[in-house]
Every structure is written in C-alpha cells, then in structure tokens.
Amino acid sequence: MSFTHQAHHDAHNQAAPSYYITKSLLIASIVGFIVFLTVQVIIPLLQFEVSPEEGAQVSMITKTEAADKAIQYMKQQSWRSELTMRSADPTVVYQTDSTLAGYISKERLTEAFQPWSRKAPYDRYQVLLSVVRGGRPDVLSIDVNMTNGQIIGFNFTGRPATAADDSVVSRTLDYRAVAEQTIKQLGWSSSELNIQQESLNSKDEMRVTVPKAKVGGATLDFVVHFHNNDVVTAKPVWEVPLSYKTEELQQTATASSIYKIGYTWMSLLLSILALVACIRYRKLIRFRSGTIITLSIVSCGISLLHIWNLLPGLISLQFGVPAAQIRMEYALIVQGGITVLQGVVLYFSLLAGTRLWDQSKHRRLMPTWSSPEFGTVLPRAFWLGTVYAGLLLGVQTFIFAALETGFGAWSTTDASQSPLNLRLPALYPLLAWMAAISEEGVYRWFGTGLLQRWVRNPWIAGLIPTLIWAFGHVTYPIFPFYSRPVELLIMGFIFLYIMLRHGFWTALFAHLMLDNLLMSMSYLLGGTVSGSTLGALYLILPVLIIYGLKNLHQRKVNMLPMS
Known part of the structure; x- marks a missing residue:
C-alpha cells in the first residue's frame, strides 16, 4: 500500500462524525412522525373520545x-x-x-x-x-x-x-x-x-x-x-x-427470570468491568472531566428525585395504607444509596468508554467541554438527534404493529409503573434525561466500546450490551414477554448506528427527544392549558439548555489567548 493510499485510509477511518441533516433523513423523519401521530394518537382519540354509554367526552377527575x-x-x-x-x-x-x-x-x-x-x-x-x-x-x-x-x-x-x-x-x-x-x-x-x-x-x-x-x-x-x-x-x-390467567402467569414468570439474569446480573457484570477498565487505564483517563462528571450528576440527581417522587405511592399501593402511616426513611436511604452507586457506575462507564473508543478507529465521537468544537457540535447534534427521533417514532410504531398482527402481542395496565402514583406527576418527563444519559452511557458507549476491543466489529460488539439493555424492559406490561426486547434490540442498533455515524451526543439527543415526547404526550393532549404548557415546556427545555451551553462555551473560547 502506498503512503498516499495509507494516509487516505487512515483519514477515512478517523473521520469526524457527520452532523448534517440530509433531505432523505428529514423526509423519513416527517413520515415516521406522521405514522406515529396517526396510529398511536389520532386513531385512539377518535375511538375513545366519546363514551358510547354516556355520549360525552371522557375525562378524569382529580x-x-x-x-x-x-x-x-x-x-x-x-x-x-x-x-x-x-x-x-x-x-x-x-x-x-x-x-x-x-x-x-x-x-x-x-x-x-x-x-x-x-x-x-x-x-x-x-x-x-x-x-x-x-x-x-x-x-x-x-x-x-x-x-x-x-x-x-x-x-x-x-x-x-x-x-x-x-x-x-x-x-x-x-x-x-x-x-x-x-x-x-x-x-x-x-x-x-x-x-x-x-x-x-x-x-x-x-x-x-x-x-x-x-x-x-x-x-x-x-x-x-x-x-x-x-x-x-x-x-x-x-x-x-383460567386459560388466560395461566398464560399471563407463565409469561410474567419467564419475564421475571430474564430480567433477573439477563439484566440485573449482566448489568452488575458491566459495572464491575467499568471499574476494572478505569483501574487498568487510570494513567490515561482524565478523571476530572467536567462533562462526564456533569452527565453523571444530572442522571443520578434525577434518579434520586424520582425515588422521592415514587416511593410513597408505591408503598401505599403495595401495602394498602395511607402515606401518613408509612415510615419511609429507611426505604429512601436504601434506595438512595443504590441510586448513588448507579451514578458512580455511570461515571466509570463514561470514563472507560471514552478511553476505549479513543483507542479504536471511531475517534472524536464525544467532544467534551474542553474541546474547541463542543459549542458548535452540541446544537447540531441536538437537531440531528431530534430528526432521528421522528424516524424512531415511526419505526417503533411499525414494530408494535408487526408484533400485534404477526405475533398476537397485547398490552395491559400496571399501577406500579403509572405516573398517576407519583407525588408530583409533573416531574415524570424528567426521566427522559436520566434514561438517555445512563442507557446510552452504560450500554452503547461503554458496553459496545469494551466488547469491540475483542471482536473488532462494533455491530457484533453491540449485540450483547443492547440485549442487556432490552432485557431491562422485559417486565413492562406487554406480552408476549419477548415483545419489548425485540423492539428495543432493533431500536438499540439504530441508536448504535447514530452514535457511530454521528457521534455520542446525537445518539443521546435522539434517545432523549424520543422519550421526552412520549412522556410529555399525555400533558400535551390532556385538554388543559396548564397541561399543554407543561408538555411544551419539557419539549423546549433541551433547546434552552443546549443553546445556553453553546453561548457559555463560545464565551470561554473567545476568552482564550490567541496563539
């Protein structure tokens, strides 16, 4: 191989991620969003807007x-x-x-x-x-x-x-x-x-x-x-x-076993490997990275807030006692301690993942605050991720429809997972930030980065971490038990594609805006001014944060002395 050919080959392998929105991607995103809106929003509203019994619009009392x-x-x-x-x-x-x-x-x-x-x-x-x-x-x-x-x-x-x-x-x-x-x-x-x-x-x-x-x-x-x-x-x-009760019991038992082994224990193994990797590369890792510390604190902080928000309703639901009779101090301490440990695991995962990707041919996937291009990359990655979120909504709708028609999938209710049992249901959409940061950080960024050191192929390397992530959703009230793992295996590979082609931030924002819209939808469609305002605020909040960070970073860059 000639020197010129080798240089071109290396430059191609080390090319920076693309942050441009192509026309075909934009059209696919619009089509995906329209499919989602039609199938999952408009049609259900037309079917259940009027109660056949009462002939009036159905609304909930407070x-x-x-x-x-x-x-x-x-x-x-x-x-x-x-x-x-x-x-x-x-x-x-x-x-x-x-x-x-x-x-x-x-x-x-x-x-x-x-x-x-x-x-x-x-x-x-x-x-x-x-x-x-x-x-x-x-x-x-x-x-x-x-x-x-x-x-x-x-x-x-x-x-x-x-x-x-x-x-x-x-x-x-x-x-x-x-x-x-x-x-x-x-x-x-x-x-x-x-x-x-x-x-x-x-x-x-x-x-x-x-x-x-x-x-x-x-x-x-x-x-x-x-x-x-x-x-x-x-x-x-x-x-x-009895036939249905037996089937549901079997499905639930299988899902519980998969969750315990495929998610809980395998996630624990990934956590240990993240710590081992940080020890192994401790001389090459920048432990004081402000970007990684901030991401970990934001994710952990929202998780702690959610535990405070969740526990009273969950305990009252399970034990059938008023919240005033519940002593939650020990439960808050235990759950809070576990959450802080998960925040530490996320921190080590992001650090180790950064080192692992920097050693691969996929470099510059996550520019941080110290990078000169950070302020420019962040808003571009956000808008590109938002466009991908529209596409992902359509893909998700198609997967659900295929599972329902081809495999007889069905869903049910679960009071333990309902936002209605939170102290402040208005805080529920904040979980979109926690899910995007922690799941992309642990399973896509670190998990795939670790395994590709051994298999040298990010797609094969991404299979196991994506499955672990998918198994974490197997206990959701959707049957058969494999419905959500199949859906999330496909979605996970799309997130991996986005990360490899457009960088970590784009994958994170695609995940964020997908979950953000789904979690805010009930407020947007609630029929009240306050609910619609709250839903719109959650959709606008990422824009305000990202452009605020861009301006702060630009000021930092402008204050640097000219070389």
Whole structure:
C-alpha cells in the first residue's frame, strides 16, 4: 500500500462524525412522525373520545375530587360499628385489575366491556382513609371511578373486634337484606343481580352473580364480606378465564427470570468491568472531566428525585395504607444509596468508554467541554438527534404493529409503573434525561466500546450490551414477554448506528427527544392549558439548555489567548 493510499485510509477511518441533516433523513423523519401521530394518537382519540354509554367526552377527575367523593360516601353510610376519621389527609392511588385489562386487550373486547366500565371498571382510584372502627385503628379503602366519581366498592383492611369476641357472636344479622342495601347504595339494582341466601359461604362471604355481565369468557360477581355482623367488603370482582390467567402467569414468570439474569446480573457484570477498565487505564483517563462528571450528576440527581417522587405511592399501593402511616426513611436511604452507586457506575462507564473508543478507529465521537468544537457540535447534534427521533417514532410504531398482527402481542395496565402514583406527576418527563444519559452511557458507549476491543466489529460488539439493555424492559406490561426486547434490540442498533455515524451526543439527543415526547404526550393532549404548557415546556427545555451551553462555551473560547 502506498503512503498516499495509507494516509487516505487512515483519514477515512478517523473521520469526524457527520452532523448534517440530509433531505432523505428529514423526509423519513416527517413520515415516521406522521405514522406515529396517526396510529398511536389520532386513531385512539377518535375511538375513545366519546363514551358510547354516556355520549360525552371522557375525562378524569382529580385525586382531590376522588377523595372528597370517598369521604362524602363514608359519612353518608350507617355503619353497624362506630366509625370515625383518624386523619383528614387521605391517600389516593391509582389501582388497576391488570389481568382483566390484559384479557380485554388480547381478545379485543374493549367495545363489549364498555357498558360495564362505569360500575365495574378495571381502572380506578383507591382512596385510603385512616379510621377508627370498633374502637380500634383501621384503614378504609374506597374505590372511585376515575371518570365520573361514582363509588365502586369499599374494603376494610383490618379486622378489629367489636364488643363481643368472634367466637361467641351470634348471627342476628339479616345478611341478605344488608347485602341488598349495600349493593343498592353502590348503584346496583336488584334486577341486575342474582341474590340468594345460599350465596353465603362458611367464610361469611356472599358472592352475587351479575347474569348479564359477560365479556368474552369473563364474568362478574359482586362480593359482600361480613365480619362480626358488619360489612367489611363490598365490591365487584371480575373473573377471567383460567386459560388466560395461566398464560399471563407463565409469561410474567419467564419475564421475571430474564430480567433477573439477563439484566440485573449482566448489568452488575458491566459495572464491575467499568471499574476494572478505569483501574487498568487510570494513567490515561482524565478523571476530572467536567462533562462526564456533569452527565453523571444530572442522571443520578434525577434518579434520586424520582425515588422521592415514587416511593410513597408505591408503598401505599403495595401495602394498602395511607402515606401518613408509612415510615419511609429507611426505604429512601436504601434506595438512595443504590441510586448513588448507579451514578458512580455511570461515571466509570463514561470514563472507560471514552478511553476505549479513543483507542479504536471511531475517534472524536464525544467532544467534551474542553474541546474547541463542543459549542458548535452540541446544537447540531441536538437537531440531528431530534430528526432521528421522528424516524424512531415511526419505526417503533411499525414494530408494535408487526408484533400485534404477526405475533398476537397485547398490552395491559400496571399501577406500579403509572405516573398517576407519583407525588408530583409533573416531574415524570424528567426521566427522559436520566434514561438517555445512563442507557446510552452504560450500554452503547461503554458496553459496545469494551466488547469491540475483542471482536473488532462494533455491530457484533453491540449485540450483547443492547440485549442487556432490552432485557431491562422485559417486565413492562406487554406480552408476549419477548415483545419489548425485540423492539428495543432493533431500536438499540439504530441508536448504535447514530452514535457511530454521528457521534455520542446525537445518539443521546435522539434517545432523549424520543422519550421526552412520549412522556410529555399525555400533558400535551390532556385538554388543559396548564397541561399543554407543561408538555411544551419539557419539549423546549433541551433547546434552552443546549443553546445556553453553546453561548457559555463560545464565551470561554473567545476568552482564550490567541496563539
């Protein structure tokens, strides 16, 4: 090989990433965004904008309104046991019957379920009230319809004793009469139910069938549970076919195993390797890189904020107790410590990844604050990443459609992952920053950079880290369990392509704007001025930050002495 040919070859291998938006890419981005908007936004809005039952636009009541409805209902009832409020600060969480929601989604039974969504919905607010019943503390849980505020049912979580012990209480209560009265107070008529005295079993539980409530193979019972001559539970309960419950259980168990082995343990291994790499190259790594330190702090800080935002609702949801009764100090300390460790891992991953890529033919993929071109590259990478985000939205929509039609994929609900159970749901879109920084930093930047030292091919090297990242989403409520890993394996390779061709910042911004739009969409479409303003603010925030950094960097460059 001649010297001229060798020089050209080396220059080609070490060429800087391209930050130009081509016409074909822009057209593909617009088409992708239109496909996403049509399939995932416009069509669902047209289908569910009007409720067939009520002929009016469906909207959600607030948690405060739900709490007021629950308290009003409690005060209006003539409970057999003395009942008083212990605290005037109720906790409201979003609760859901994910098995029923999944069955309806899989069997395409949304329209058939609609007539029953008012009295027996799978989504509901659960208002948790601290009360005193029978002289002892208890928790009263009242289910409220999220759209019209109707009381659906209630349940006492405790079993405080009344004046007489359980073993000697005589059955003087007319169970059928009390059950009928309770059911009527919850909006059901006797003609809708099949109430028989024989429905009472040895556990003092009366299950009343609703003969007309058949949605596919799902049936509806109304359960009334007595204890010490008092009604302690009254609520509608859906029973889905055993075949579906078995399938969902198997899918969930498989997903849990994959998550534990494929994500948790493999991510731990990557964390150890990042630390080892930093020790190995400690003399060649700039540990005081302001850019990497800032990225790590931003990601870790948002994660800590999210834990504070998440824990009260999550604990109330799991244990069925008001937030005021929860001591969260230890949970915050433990989860906070784990999050800080993850922030340290991200820091080491970014450092080690930078060293590994600098040793490869793909150089200059991540200019930092100390680089003269940083202020110019950052806004170009942002706009290019935003254009790619439009394309990715279309690709994601196509993947979901292919999985749904070709593999029978379906989704369900998950209260533990819902923004409705956050202290401040308005902070939810901030997670887009954390996800983009941490996931691109650990799996694309470090994971691929590490493995390509051994296989010498970034595409083969990117397979394992991308799979690990994909397995981290396997427990999302989408079935079959492999649906999200397949989707994210494809998306991950697109992110890798963007990074190799256009640099780390472009891949990060493509990931950021993709997640940012998806997480802000509910606010943009919420129908309120405040919600739309908040959604728009989250979309504009990256622009303000990036151009602010550009101006600061330009001032720094201008202050440098001329050579």
